[in-house]
Amino acid sequence: xxxxxxxxxxARGIAIGRAVIVASSRVDVAHYFIEPEQIEAEIDRVxxxxxxxxxxxIRVQEGLMDMRTKETPHELAAILDVHLMLLQDDDLIDGxxxxxxxxxxxxxxxxxxxxxxxxxxxxxxxxxxxxxxxxDIEQIAERxxxxxxxxxxxxxxxxxxxxxxxxQDLLLDDTVDVPLVLIAHDLSPADMLQFKQSVFAxxxxxxGGKTSHxxxxxxxxxxxxxxxxxxxxxxxxxxxWVVIDGDAGVIIVDPSPIILAEYGFKQRQGELxxxxxxxxxxxxxxxxxxxKIELLANIEMPDDAQAAVAAGAVGVxxxxxxFLFMGRQGALPGEDEQYEAYKRAVEGMxxxxxxxxxxxxxxxxxxxxxxxxxxxxxxxxLNPALGLRAIRWSLADPAMFLTQLRAILRxxxxxxVNLLFPMLGAASEIRQALALVAIARAELDQRGIPHGAxxxxxxxxxxxxxxxxxxxxxxxxxxSVGTNDLIQYTLAIDRADESVAHLYDPVHPxxxxxxxxxxSECRARGKSVSVCGEMAGDITLTRLxxxxxxxxxxxxxxxxxxxxxxxxxxxxxxxxxxxxxxxDAEDPASLLAA
Ligand code: PEP
Ligand code: MG
Numbered sequence: 001x002x003x004x005x006x007x008x009x010x011a012r013g014i015a016i017g018r019a020v021i022v023a024s025s026r027v028d029v030a031h032y033f034i035e036p037e038q039i040e041a042e043i044d045r046v047x048x049x050x051x052x053x054x055x056x057x058i059r060v061q062e063g064l065m066d067m068r069t070k071e072t073p074h075e076l077a078a079i080l081d082v083h084l085m086l087l088q089d090d091d092l093i094d095g096x097x098x099x100x101x102x103x104x105x106x107x108x109x110x111x112x113x114x115x116x117x118x119x120x121x122x123x124x125x126x127x128x129x130x131x132x133x134x135x136d137i138e139q140i141a142e143r144x145x146x147x148x149x150x151x152x153x154x155x156x157x158x159x160x161x162x163x164x165x166x167x168q169d170l171l172l173d174d175t176v177d178v179p180l181v182l183i184a185h186d187l188s189p190a191d192m193l194q195f196k197q198s199v200f201a202x203x204x205x206x207x208g209g210k211t212s213h214x215x216x217x218x219x220x221x222x223x224x225x226x227x228x229x230x231x232x233x234x235x236x237x238x239x240x241w242v243v244i245d246g247d248a249g250v251i252i253v254d255p256s257p258i259i260l261a262e263y264g265f266k267q268r269q270g271e272l273x274x275x276x277x278x279x280x281x282x283x284x285x286x287x288x289x290x291x292k293i294e295l296l297a298n299i300e301m302p303d304d305a306q307a308a309v310a311a312g313a314v315g316v317x318x319x320x321x322x323f324l325f326m327g328r329q330g331a332l333p334g335e336d337e338q339y340e341a342y343k344r345a346v347e348g349m350x351x352x353x354x355x356x357x358x359x360x361x362x363x364x365x366x367x368x369x370x371x372x373x374x375x376x377x378x379x380x381x382l383n384p385a386l387g388l389r390a391i392r393w394s395l396a397d398p399a400m401f402l403t404q405l406r407a408i409l410r411x412x413x414x415x416x417v418n419l420l421f422p423m424l425g426a427a428s429e430i431r432q433a434l435a436l437v438a439i440a441r442a443e444l445d446q447r448g449i450p451h452g453a454x455x456x457x458x459x460x461x462x463x464x465x466x467x468x469x470x471x472x473x474x475x476x477x478x479x480s481v482g483t484n485d486l487i488q489y490t491l492a493i494d495r496a497d498e499s500v501a502h503l504y505d506p507v508h509p510x511x512x513x514x515x516x517x518x519x520s521e522c523r524a525r526g527k528s529v530s531v532c533g534e535m536a537g538d539i540t541l542t543r544l545x546x547x548x549x550x551x552x553x554x555x556x557x558x559x560x561x562x563x564x565x566x567x568x569x570x571x572x573x574x575x576x577x578x579x580x581x582x583x584d585a586e587d588p589a590s591l592l593a594a
Contacts, residue, residue: 007498160537189323277562507541
């Protein structure tokens with residue numbers, strides 16, 4: 001039966017594919033694709049784990065037999081029988097094998113997916129006794145997964161890319177060619193990064209706001225995504241056909257042939273539109289009244305520089321360096337490793353400038369994706385977004401911070417580098433950050449290691465910074481407005497919390513006032529200023545930002561051409577008085593829609 005689920009649209013386009021539900025297991029398991037030559041080894045890992053669990057259950061059963069003279073726990077014996085029966089069930093075993101050999105899932109993923117599919121079948125049974133057997137399936141899944149943890153996979157997680165597919169490629173057989181869409185309760189930014197090179201044609205998460213970091217990574221992957229879809233991971237089943245409408249923020253489950261045809265058409269329209277936009281790649285971003293606009297790229301990993309150059313970016317306006325620090329179980333990258341990564345980004349940009357932001361972890365960007373880690377973090381810090389995040393985290397560990405600063409200064413020997421500090425709010429933080437840059441440089445001099453000049457910049461992303469702008473203008477070469485956080489901290493709305501997402505308003509008069517004031521004051525004092533939050537890549541806001549005087553935008557490479565199209569059609573001399581009206585309005589959104 002067809003039904004739809006509504007969430008928040010985060011990345012545009014239409015994806016059609018079979019659902020892969022991840023991470024509902026109680027055991028933390030990795031999900032990744034294997035190479036065909038690894039199929040046998042993965043099936044073997046499942047076989048060994050299953051046999052170990054069977055042996056263990058038989059041993060327990062034998063122990064129970066010995067206890068017969070005393071009080072025999074009949075119920076326990078019956079449960080163990082059911083577990084043995086399930087473990088030896090051909091459907092279960094064949095299903096797991098099929099997921100490994102047909103879809104190239106790693107062993108743990110195949111086990112959880114197959115057992116989940118089975119659990120759903122039990123869920124639907126009329127008979128209460130049978131329905132309750134679902135708990136047994138969960139228990140054996142846990143036992144097998146734990147047995148496998150004793151013999152971890154020798155295969156490293158990241159994945160061979162199978163490319164994206166359109167609705168025309170839909171195959172109804174169960175092979176590796178079926179497009180897949182990922183549905184999860186939650187994915188940390190580190191999880192998302194793992195999936196970055198993967199095959200998924202789209203993403204859905206139950207939780208998250210439009211500018212949560214998970215959504216930002218999804219957007220950078222340029223595939224349709226919906227977050228804040230509440231109970232999607234409960235309502236959608238493993239393997240259901242699903243349409244993700246990333247423009248409308250809707251998921252259609254089990255679409256009828258008519259709906260499928262409709263969305264297939266929309267998908268092709270989207271592809272044509274992208275093709276049309278690609279012609280603008282070499283067109284300079286200049287408005288009708290001859291204002292030159294700088295279009296920069298936001299990147300997460302050094303190799304994203306390729307996409308930035310391909311999209312015609314004139315530099316990187318924001319390299320979120322924290323992604324180099326994530327998912328490493330606490331082992332932070334050393335100076336050489338970071339230097340190599342920054343150098344790769346600098347070289348990838350072929351002489352264009354790269355703005356490297358120092359690490360911004362904390363809040364919705366935990367270092368690791370382990371659920372235990374998140375629990376620990378949440379218990380330790382009741383307001384993580386207001387806690388030890390970004391520059392505060394760096395200043396709390398000067399040795400770690402100096403390591404990063406030295407690596408960035410060394411990379412600057414290979415090209416134009418700008419060094420950007422996140423979330424500064426106080427004069428003391430500015431002084432410490434700048435002093436540490438000087439120390440890092442002196443240390444490199446002392447060691448005789450080459451390094452280069454950098455321009456120093458600050459993010460304006462807390463109201464305190466926007467309200468004390470002259471101090472920032474005095475100390476820094478350039479400023480970059482992080483609207484994602486500026487909105488969060490101005491309006492007291494957690495950007496990652498879907499339950500308050502309706503109040504997260506980029507055009508709230510308070511936000512616009514801080515933004516407009518920052519842009520105009522920087523322009524008046526001849527200080528470079530750009531916007532690198534998600535507002536910069538939102539085509540519904542391009543005209544407003546131009547009207548407010550913004551001339552430098554930084555966004556995901558996939559958004560650059562659409563924003564450029566808006567710029568080519570704009571006349572800033574006409575937009576300026578209109579932007580002033582929007583700024584003075586009680587309800588700016590109504591003027592934007594007009
Ligand atoms: C922002 O806050 O707008 C920003 C660009 O930084 P991040 O999204 O990484 O917090
Ligand atoms: Mg920020």
